[in-house]
Amino acid sequence: MTAVVAGYGAVTGLGAAADTWAGILAGRSAARPWEDLADEGFGVTTACRVTRLPPGDPVRRGRALADAAVADALVLADGALHGVAPDRIGVYLGTTMGESAGYEQATSSFSASAHHGGALAAHVASLVGATGPVRAYGTACAAGNYAIGAAAAAVRAGRVDVAIAGGVEPFSRIAMVGFARMRAMTPDLCRPFVAGRRGMQLGEGAAFVVIESAARVAARAARARAVVGALGLASDAHHPTSPRPDGSGMAAAMLAALSRSGLSPTDVDWVSAHGTGTPQSDAAEAVALRSVFPAGVPVSSIKGAIGHTMGAASAVETVVAVRALEEGLAPPNVNGSTPDPELGLDVVVTPRAADVRWVLNCAYAFGGLDSALVLGRAA
Numbered sequence: 001m002t003a004v005v006a007g008y009g010a011v012t013g014l015g016a017a018a019d020t021w022a023g024i025l026a027g028r029s030a031a032r033p034w035e036d037l038a039d040e041g042f043g044v045t046t047a048c049r050v051t052r053l054p055p056g057d058p059v060r061r062g063r064a065l066a067d068a069a070v071a072d073a074l075v076l077a078d079g080a081l082h083g084v085a086p087d088r089i090g091v092y093l094g095t096t097m098g099e100s101a102g103y104e105q106a107t108s109s110f111s112a113s114a115h116h117g118g119a120l121a122a123h124v125a126s127l128v129g130a131t132g133p134v135r136a137y138g139t140a141c142a143a144g145n146y147a148i149g150a151a152a153a154a155v156r157a158g159r160v161d162v163a164i165a166g167g168v169e170p171f172s173r174i175a176m177v178g179f180a181r182m183r184a185m186t187p188d189l190c191r192p193f194v195a196g197r198r199g200m201q202l203g204e205g206a207a208f209v210v211i212e213s214a215a216r217v218a219a220r221a222a223r224a225r226a227v228v229g230a231l232g233l234a235s236d237a238h239h240p241t242s243p244r245p246d247g248s249g250m251a252a253a254m255l256a257a258l259s260r261s262g263l264s265p266t267d268v269d270w271v272s273a274h275g276t277g278t279p280q281s282d283a284a285e286a287v288a289l290r291s292v293f294p295a296g297v298p299v300s301s302i303k304g305a306i307g308h309t310m311g312a313a314s315a316v317e318t319v320v321a322v323r324a325l326e327e328g329l330a331p332p333n334v335n336g337s338t339p340d341p342e343l344g345l346d347v348v349v350t351p352r353a354a355d356v357r358w359v360l361n362c363a364y365a366f367g368g369l370d371s372a373l374v375l376g377r378a379a
Contacts, residue, residue: 002214003152004224004378007077009069010207010319012306013048016072017207020316021323024305024331025351031189031201031307042176044185048203048307049171058101059115061170063123065206065312066093070124070164077210078222080162081128089130090160092151093121093168094143095311100172117311120168124208132160140365141274141308143167144207144315145373149231151211161216166208167315175310176202182241184278190308192275192301192333193282193347195340200276203307207315209322214379226322229358229374232257236368242280243364247288250274253370254292254360261374265293269354270330272317272361275301276308285364286343300348304335314363318375321359325377330354 010016013030014023023030030048037045056064074080081089095117097103102115113119117136125134133154137146144167151165179185179200190201209228217224234256236249243250258265271293274285289299302320309316324331330352333339339347361373 001156001158003155003211003228004214004217005209005226005228005322006080006212006217006222006224007073007210008319008322009072009076010205010316011050011052011065011068012205012316013050013203014306015052017319020306021320024302024320024334027332027334029189029305029334044180044187046188046201047171048201050204059099059105061101062099062120062168065170066120066124066168067127069166069206069208070127073208073210079220080210080212084161086129086131088132088161089128090133090151090154090163091121091125091130092135092147092163092165093117093124094137094139094147094315095120095168096140096143097169097172097175100170100174104173124164128164139369141310141313142363142365142369142371143311144313144318145231145361145363145371148209148228148315148318149373152228155211155213161212163211164208165211166206167312168206169204169310169312171204186277189335190277190304191335192277192304193339193343193345194336195338197277197279197282199278201307203309205306205309205312205316207312207319209318224378226325226378227376229376230257230260232260232372234370236370238368241366243284245284247284247291249368249370250285250288250364251291254362254372257360257372257374263358263374267358268297268360269356270324270359271297271299272321272359273299273301274362274364275303277303283343286345290344296346298330298348298352299345300331300333302331302334304333314361317361321361321375324356324359325375328353328356330356
């Protein structure tokens with residue numbers, strides 16, 4: 001059984017899914033300095049935050065982001081839930097911090113039950129009326145890939161008829177402090193794969209896809225927007241925060257995804273890279289990419305445009321990959337028009353027209369969590 005994306009939605013610092021795609025193609029970045037962060041004494045005050053939504057309750061920010069992305073995905077999926085029994089609908093959600101503001105405002109009577117990732121997944125399930133599997137993945141910056149890969153596997157196995165899958169990450173001051181103290185953050189702009197890159201930039205956002213079987217989409221005369229292939233996973237077991245310098249864990253995840261999808265590296269037309277803009281991570285990823293793709297492959301990262309949205313990152317990147325497959329365009333590396341020659345990569349610096357048939361969406365996380373998800377053009 002083939003799993004396909006029937007709809008998608010996203011909200012990022014650049015806007016909704018269509019705005020995000022257009023902004024990336026135009027080379028725009030959502031990064032700007034924030035007065036509230038300066039007033040609170042943060043050393044780094046530039047970030048990519050969402051302005052599309054009204055302020056609302058900060059401890060329900062993740063729910064608001066998820067609501068917007070899920071609503072857009074269901075509109076595009078054109079009746080995917082119509083007539084589906086609630087127990088045949090599954091929800092698969094990735095996040096790093098959950099409702100981070102809840103932890104930031106914790107008191108002596110604090111309870112995590114309303115703020116962790118499971119609470120966000122349960123919220124989405126309630127939103128769509130799902131009583132089937134409800135799963136939350138706390139696998140940090142690879143969580144979106146984990147969630148979408150698991151959802152596609154559930155559809156292929158016939159465990160659910162429709163899966164709502166993705167990631168959500170509201171802006172986290174806890175993460176902002178942590179990354180700053182690690183000296184991992186850039187003081188200005190995130191520039192993945194560029195010589196002199198100075199670090200990552202924090203973002204926030206959410207993205208979800210509606211996944212069904214190709215047969216079900218065809219039966220209801222709807223449109224399949226992309227094929228979801230296999231998820232490849234590996235573990236570095238190397239360091240709490242740094243990737244293995246030889247990129248072997250990253251390479252293992254990519255090769256596993258390709259092998260399980262029945263593909264070879266030469267079948268891939270664009271790699272949506274993790275590309276955080278930190279010197280060590282980009283260098284290790286470049287080694288991995290060169291080992292898997294010795295003949296080269298077009299590569300770019302969207303984190304220069306929307307920042308690092310942590311648990312939502314690879315979900316947003318999945319939506320961008322679907323757009324790339326639909327449009328026949330490899331999107332550019334925003335803020336990265338002068339690639340580091342020492343990395344030896346074919347970095348896409350302007351929108352590149354291409355016959356994009358297969359995309360590899362890569363996401364790596366602290367603790368050596370390596371993931372790669374295959375996405376293909378729908379027939």
